[in-house]
Amino acid sequence: MSDDFVDDGEILYRRIAASRNLYKIKDDGTIEIYSTAFGDRDFKISVDRAQKCDDNPRYTMGNELGIVACLVVEQIRNIDDLTRNETKDDLQLFKIDVKPVPLSHNLAHAEIYAIPGIEKRSAFHRLCRRLARLAEMGQWIDLSQS
């Protein structure tokens, strides 16, 4: 487990707060996760590395209620179709990556980000929508009951 690189096989936790209409658990047990669940004002999405928090989703959720979505790093790095048209003939392709960004109060913290950095909101909205679809298809842990 490296401190300066996030391996492809690692799981990332993203907390999604209850009572904010960011997800809906349906009667059949499936879930709808909205793209706003991955929003970030700096276009870098905060997550926690599961390995760094003992694979404990409660670490990520803290004392709040909601769900914890699990994303596989390799699936995120495989997002290779996010583009932006700078001009009619100039198509900018983004690489999506994950890097550790440990914080003093959260050593498991990491960020999902684009190379080059996303400046236009529309590209970021598309990335969030893709992540929401990945999260819906993957594992999620229901911590909505106290």
Place this chain on the structure above:
Amino acid sequence: MHKEILRTLAELYNLSTWPEGWNGYDARAPELEAIQYAAWWINVFYGEVADLHLDWSEPNVTASAEGEVAFEWRHGTKNLTIYIGNQSTEYLKDWGADINTEMEDGYADSPNIRRSLWKWLVS
């Protein structure tokens, strides 16, 4: 205001109570101007859908991390998200995971675009 959107409006005005960091991360509090504009926008949109004689469905109402209002509808595999800031409205529609070929975005400020978005969603 149309009575069919009263519940949506109630959810919309509830956004004004959300504080900074409402998503557990660094989200801005929803902007009051965006909420007011979204109330106008959803009322106009409902009227346009009614004029088309198409069924209405209530959106999921939430906010973006940048303080905008976000409406989201699902219909089968189709998803329509509307981001409303202060006097600006953008849409993202998607019908699959491929960002290039199954997603489309743009502005949703004109009646023609709004009507075409709804027709696409419910078709």
